[in-house]
Amino acid sequence: MESKIAIAALGALAHDTRLGLYRLLVQAGPEGMAAGTLAETLGVPPSSLSFHLNDLMHAGLIEQRRAGRHLFYAADFARMNALVGFLTENCCGGRPDLCPPTVCAPAKGTKNGKALSRESVG
Amino acid sequence: MESKIAIAALGALAHDTRLGLYRLLVQAGPEGMAAGTLAETLGVPPSSLSFHLNDLMHAGLIEQRRAGRHLFYAADFARMNALVGFLTENCCGGRPDLCPPTVCAPAKGTKNGKALSRESVG
DNA sequence: TCTATATTTTGATATTTCTGGAATCATGGA
DNA sequence: TCCATGATTCCAGAAATATCAAAATATAGA
Numbered sequence: 001m002e003s004k005i006a007i008a009a010l011g012a013l014a015h016d017t018r019l020g021l022y023r024l025l026v027q028a029g030p031e032g033m034a035a036g037t038l039a040e041t042l043g044v045p046p047s048s049l050s051f052h053l054n055d056l057m058h059a060g061l062i063e064q065r066r067a068g069r070h071l072f073y074a075a076d077f078a079r080m081n082a083l084v085g086f087l088t089e090n091c092c093g094g095r096p097d098l099c100p101p102t103v104c105a106p107a108k109g110t111k112n113g114k115a116l117s118r119e120s121v122g
Numbered sequence: 123m124e125s126k127i128a129i130a131a132l133g134a135l136a137h138d139t140r141l142g143l144y145r146l147l148v149q150a151g152p153e154g155m156a157a158g159t160l161a162e163t164l165g166v167p168p169s170s171l172s173f174h175l176n177d178l179m180h181a182g183l184i185e186q187r188r189a190g191r192h193l194f195y196a197a198d199f200a201r202m203n204a205l206v207g208f209l210t211e212n213c214c215g216g217r218p219d220l221c222p223p224t225v226c227a228p229a230k231g232t233k234n235g236k237a238l239s240r241e242s243v244g
Numbered sequence: 245t246c247t248a249t250a251t252t253t254t255g256a257t258a259t260t261t262c263t264g265g266a267a268t269c270a271t272g273g274a
Numbered sequence: 275t276c277c278a279t280g281a282t283t284c285c286a287g288a289a290a291t292a293t294c295a296a297a298a299t300a301t302a303g304a
Contacts, residue, residue: 161281169263
């Protein structure tokens, strides 16, 4: 049952538009952004935007809140943290100390845009 | 270009069989497991197994190595760490200190099987 | 109510991904 | 060589996803 939740989240993020949306919302923080702003920023037709926002919501990765005529969306950080925990669960049989240093270790120095660039991906 | 890499990794993990494979390999550590053992453990037909292992390899999430007649697969932890960094990059506009405490924070207490269960997913 | 704005839902088509049996390839041992 | 084992590739049908124009819905203000 838990893995279904994880698969929904991973599948939701595994798409160009939705990944862009999610990363925008991570940057925006708890305040989030209006649908219209997101559509404009990413250049996505309104119907497509709704489709993808809905996908992210069903996956529990973002939340919706109304402010007048605008609908704001914000990232749900707890879900992401839970997802990462699920993926690395029981790493090295639960004995990460028996593994090489870089294995089972959390990412470092990745809060400012250095992640997944050439040096870490090769 | 970077986001294509992330999408490949996320899409690879967003599938029941592949997620099961990856999590098995995370537990197995750097030594990895033989294809046959994986097939038997998950009850997947050989052709399907190859298909999915290949997907994970193309996504850079696992590596292959031969030992006699057996092919061993092992998780590539650096790629996972880079992926997590990419997803949480520039969180709260790069000022996580201005956000509530649980936002932008790395997952905690998730090395032993507690992640993505009811208390963290709600 | 009427109109304008913001967003979602519908629906039909196009594209991609998944599945697993059969054939093929690679290795090690007799 | 020949055979057995371990694993991959090929293939075609089945299933799931993506796209976006058009219609529908929700809200605010005159």
